[in-house]
Amino acid sequence: MKNHRPSRAAAIATFTISVLVAACSWPGRAVDDAPENATMKPSVTYLHLLRHTPMFTQLDTFQLRWTIERSREWEARPGTVVSTFSPCKMAKA
Structure with a gap:
């Protein structure tokens, strides 16, 4: 029987x-939260597309389903800027 525990990959x-989701959503927000002005919106992850994404081809x-369920x-x-990092701001906090 195959072990169904998720691999290290x-x-x-x-x-x-x-981490990417947290970085994208943590410090900033769209200037205007109206739906038509949103800079990012939720999207659907499709198994057959994820399978061909270089980072996931070995899964x-x-x-893949385990990854989709948890992301x-x-x-x-x-x-659209999805993440910014300023070490100076972090040091002042």
């Missing part, structure tokens, strides 16, 4: 996605 992928179907995908318009 799936755990790393989920962690990476979680099997179970691992969120966001759609951003071209030119």
Whole structure:
């Protein structure tokens, strides 16, 4: 019987996605929260598309589903800044 425990690669992928989601949503917000002005909006992650994404090509179907269940995908318009980091701001906090 195959072990259905997520592999290290799936755990790393989920962690990476979680960090990106946190970085995208933590410090900033859109200037105007009206839906038509939103800079990012939730999107659907499709298994068959994720399977062809370079970071996920080594995962099997179970691992891909596990990753999808524990992550969120966001759609951003071209030119949208999804994350910024200022070490100086962090040091002052």
